[in-house]
Amino acid sequence: MMHVHQPVDLGISDNVIKLFQLKNGNTVAGRRIEFVKRDTTGPNPELVKRLAQELIVREKVSILVGPDFTPNVLAIAPLVTEAKVPTIITGAATQGIVARSPYYARTFFSVPQPVRPLAEWAYKNGMKKPFVVVADFAPGHDTEATFIKTFSDLGGKVAGTARVPVRSPEFSSYMQRIKDTQPDAVFAFFPIGELVPQFLKAYTDAGLNNGKIRLIGTGDMSDESLIDAAGDAALGIVTAGVYSSAHDSALNKQFVADYAAQYGKTPRVAAGGIAVWDAMRLIYDGLAAQGQGRFDPDKFMAFAKGRSFESPRGPLAIDKNTGDVTQNVYIRRVERRDGVLQNIEFETFKAVLAK
Template identity: 40%
Template sequence: MRMKSVLTGAITALSLMTAAVPAARAEDPVKVGVVIPLTGGFQSNGRQINAALKAFVATHGEKAGGKQVQFLVKDDGSVPDNALRISQELVTNDKVSILTGFGNTPTALSVAQLSKRAKIPQVIMVAATSSIMKASPYMLRTSWTIPQVASAIGKWAPENGAKKFVSVVSDYGPGKDAEEWFAKTIEANGGTVISKLKVPLANPDFAPFLQRAADEKPEALFVFVPTGAGAAFMKQFVERGLDKSGIKVIAMADVTDDDLLNSMGDPAIGVITGGPYSTNHDSPENKAFVEAFKKNNDGMRPNMVAAAAWDALDLIYKTLDKTKGEADGDTFVEAAKGMQIASPRGPISIDPDTRDIVQDIYMRKVERVGGELYNTEFKTYTAVKDPAAQ
């Protein structure tokens, strides 16, 4: 009820604002509201996004489409109600033309109706639940979808020595997507999921779920937890002795987050994951991206969230270049459809039918390279669309 009342108030205020404010002048800057979790449970995503923004502006400047671009960064604390309130303030008070960020699915969804009613482009940097794109025709996504990644893992696993799985996922939208699409794909390719375990999202204790999984005696665990929680999972995996049990971990990329991988140490070596990006992806674009990111962030290592944020900013700039600085919702979204970008992760594009990302998905293995741990890519599934949208 509270969410409904907040949204109703937001839409009412927005209607008044729209009637009262004259059209933007040609010399006005394009203001972009960046709504991200700098605190709270998803703060590691906010940290990577903020670092990517800093590096991108340092590299590309503050102009696109002949206009100055101003970024207004706001912390939503990982809370959907905060994201809605902040986004409303950005639209009504700060007169932003574009909203971006959104470090998880609930915050992205909380703003979708505002985006739809106000005709404000909402460029999703992280939120990965497939269905959110249906919530607003002004959404564009540059991150990934859970079904894109989970289905690639489901294809690879039964062909490569692991057919009998227990799935362990965080109990929220992306976790449910991961569980569903991994099971659906692996079963279509001759494998099976003998048990499906859901772990609470807040303050998870993986130990009892790992014990239950071990009791099932699978060949491998399929795992999805949000970026940042992978270190705790791997720590408890080792503490339960499962690293010596012969049970493999084949997981979504969040588990071996590039930003935290070195802190996981030797227990992470050999873990196989599927994902859209690795810090040591071999391309000129990625070499330049990693160099700029580290240079502007005290040597910090970028992860797939940073790559997605960088691509969101690149999409915004390239779209503004295409529209000559015009940022009204219909013009901007139409111009962004079909956009192709040479990303640090490889070629990406925006599907003109779904406004969602099309990209390569990689199978990776944690290895020690030059004294550091990296997710080394060894197989590529090219130009993957979201299978849930087909």
Template identity: 25%
Template sequence: MTRTRTLASAMLATTLTAGLSTSALAAADPVKIGLMLPFSGIYAQLGEAGRDGLKLALKQSAAELDGVTFEYIALDTEAKPARAPELASSLLNQHNADFIVGPVHSGVAMGMIKMLRGKDTVMIIPNAGAAAATGPLCAPNIFRTSFSSWQPSYPMGQVALDKGYEKVYAISWNYGMGRESLDAFEESFTAGGGEIVEKVLLPFPSTNFQPHISDIAATNPDAVFTFFAGGGAIKFVKNYDAMGLRGKIPLLGSGFLTEGTLEAQGPAAEGVMTTLHYAEQLDVPANQAFREAFNTEYGHYPDIYAVQGYDAGLAIANTIEKLNGDITDKQAVISTMEKLTIDSPRGEFTFSKAHNPIQNIYLREVKDGVNVVQSIAAKSLEDPARGCKL
């Protein structure tokens, strides 16, 4: 009974209608979308952004969907991997969700995949970058509208080489995203003749950076590459500046180092270079329209997490439209979705055979508190999907 009450309190069900008549609404059951995202705890803002982006995409698509309605079943993962199988089972077996969208946290993604892999329900990952999701654990019904951990970091290796950096110090947290990000950078950097002079993996979520920044100063590499996000990214960048390394040893990173953190980092972030599949000021027509529509709808401008949720919504809407509203044949849903071209705020992308986005990765540099796009670091980059048998 305790578990039942927990699920009930976590569930928020809403129905979005496309301005249809009562008779039209009665003609078909709503499409059920299960949302497995964090709505409380440290990642709550990320979950809310993904949900809001998805709902905006479906609202904007209402005219093309001609009578389709949506029912949302939202379950709070609390970013706890242990809860994932239970919640996913609930959406699959009790609520009969047509699409399940989530999560933010890669550990939760692994738990969801364990329950949903190979089922008729389509799972769309709007953030978690775990390589296994579109690698060894890939499946026909699993799609991702975000990135693999390999994608943002791999291109930075060539950027570093092009800038003449030969020796790089690499540092991150010792967890999946950290290890996979450093490995991706090392793969491209060493292939071109670069050398990783030190590779440090800190216990997650330790922010005791000062001893390691002192070690960086003593080692004096040509540059530093890192993956940190959120509060860790804020503290690392500020400590790096406070210890006098900004402007002396270039700081490079996966884009999450300066994504959603710039205001808190302040002047300490000036000059930091990152690679990512999105930037707020990206000069793409779909981006400008999306940002204004999101601000009108929710009263603030979107971040990358909202973009990824928005694209999950576009994937659902475009699939339903191409099938003329009939999603009863789940194999047709899958085969239709995997052929889509998504007109995203990040620029158009398609899905790889493993169902990961094939997308541009942009080189950004912080200037006057903004991630300014310098170039396309890798055009239409496809994750290698190592271990995927699709």
């Protein structure tokens, strides 16, 4: 259950699933694994409730994957709880949503997970007066609050804040507000999509991308799905994220090579796609642990919660009590390598909790 565009592109996710089955087969413990796709169309809780009901009742699915916006995750929680359908969240980041159902687990990330490390990194690297600009919706508010609290607790003070409408914003007035506060850095968060390249262009056009003010942000600001569209405006931005296609591990290099061999080098798999890959790992391992016989959702959840394994992103663990994800957070800088814009990791915060 994903949107065909953002934040977890259904086409890329479909490719990831196909690649996983190509590498691991389509049967586990005698069970044939089949996938039924539905497009959520975006944050659309009423539609997603109907889709979930259809998948559970008519299609008789055993597991749901990918509710991709917080309103959608919240909307189907009562359904999956009543029907006892394990659901792996691969595209919603609001803190605490996994607690809405005992049948939820998350392989994506939570809002605070990358924000706290980035605030710590910013303060320790000499940024004392950042301006905070976020999209004006719930995850943006959470991001703003987390960054300000973490930064302030360390002794820093923000220069100012701005909340930008998520639909058709006029960025020029916000650029002037940033200039007026004379910050030494700008921390930005916008959801993956058209707002990110629009912001980066406005930032550059306003002359703020001049080396005097450091631009930092969440991984959404340099996501592989849009970094090419942003172009040179993205160069030098420092972000905190959980996955980069440039992550330097043997497992990731093999994953990137296998994906490129099957589907080409673009579009690249980003954090949402890797969350789907890891959801597949969780599903296959959980089914193998049950062996043959009738699928038991409670046994599956008992296995999933507490599971840890090595992912292309690095070590990943599902908390045995909450079902939420613990993982590394990487501080990265956008650089051009071999003619391609990439998120180059240079510092790691290990085993960061989702809370």
